[in-house]
Amino acid sequence: MMQRTTPVELPPGYIVFFQNLESWQNEQEIFLKKTCSFPKVDLVKTLAAHKKPLVRVKKINIPAEEYKNLLLKFLSFLKAERPDTSKAVKNIEDHMASLDIDTITSQLIINETGFLNDLARDLNVSSELLLFIFDHTLRPFLRILAAPYREELIAREYNSWEFPSICPVCGAKSNISRLRAEDGHRFMFCDRCFMEWETAYLRCVYCGNTEPHTIRYLNVENDDAYQVYVCEKCKGYLKTYDERQTGTKVDLFITNMETIYLDMLAQEKGYQNHEDN
Ligand SMILES: [Zn+2]
Ligand SMILES: [Zn+2]
Known part of the structure; x- marks a missing residue:
């Protein structure tokens, strides 16, 4: 690989x-x-x-x-x-x-x-x-x-599960999502059971904040597909792979490991992934 x-x-x-x-x-x-x-x-x-x-x-x-x-x-x-x-x-x-x-x-x-x-x-x-x-x-x-359950949950609207940072099947905390190439819809990924579930594109997965301008994303220069969405309300962050930038899917299990620099970037700026919640 x-x-x-x-x-x-x-x-x-x-x-x-x-x-x-x-x-x-x-x-x-x-x-x-x-x-x-x-x-x-x-x-x-x-x-x-x-x-x-x-x-x-x-x-x-x-x-x-x-x-x-x-x-x-x-x-x-x-x-x-x-x-x-x-x-x-x-x-x-x-x-x-x-x-x-x-x-x-x-x-x-x-x-x-x-x-x-x-x-x-x-x-x-x-x-x-x-x-x-x-x-x-x-x-x-x-x-x-x-x-x-994978296919049926991918086909569901996000509002069918109200704790988007928690895997609806195994209950593990998710730290990463992808934006689907075709339409930019956001899917959370569980690296424990490989479940994916949709959540709103601009709604904080931790506190539910949807206020304009309080959710934005950071990335590293020349690395447009790999992003961190941050919420000014709860100071949460979510790593994201934007398939629209490359047109290709990645293995999110490995991507989560490879993108420790994004965790560092977000944490340096005072954001956290609410690991304890
Ligand atoms: Zn899971
Ligand atoms: Zn938030």
Whole structure:
């Protein structure tokens, strides 16, 4: 895969690692799809009735054996790609039999991470790394869950979901959107389950502000397709890839990683992505 040059240099191998991770997850998703599926609901109706992401309304059961197998595969992947994690990986492998997979998956799927701290201490692994490992193992399952809803949600008007910075399926916080080449409509992207949902072009995804002149965008010189929309009311920012500038789509999962310079640009100017909300 081609890599573009960005204004801020990323650590060597950083983007390649995430490209390999995404390919690996795609392969695992294809493999898992043969045996794993989730009951389909009327998503639009469910969202409208409960005003919560799908995973918080319906109990999603992740098959424990499959998750455990995938976790083992992911640990091997990680050891090969990032040898500096091998000690932590070994600690997890050694405790595999005692891991409470149902608790791990049922908590993570609703973005509850409180259980991780004790477990991380017992395993002698940092809680950040443990969260990364468990959550990235969960992602192929979440993408299988989200896949049946992607087209219908892309076709919906934005007003069918009222928390545009939160993924309506998996509840993760989104930091990036794209403006569609054909009509400039804005779609939020979830890099956890790959869901996309429409939101208004000029309406702050955090506070709902639509006042003229209080939402504008910043970008880096000669880099017109990569933008940051900022809101003067709540000081929020949203990274955006404008397909109209290039006529082409990009992989938003990788773009989100590559555009750390846009986060820096926005944060330097006093804006924030409301990560804690
Ligand atoms: Zn999601
Ligand atoms: Zn705002």
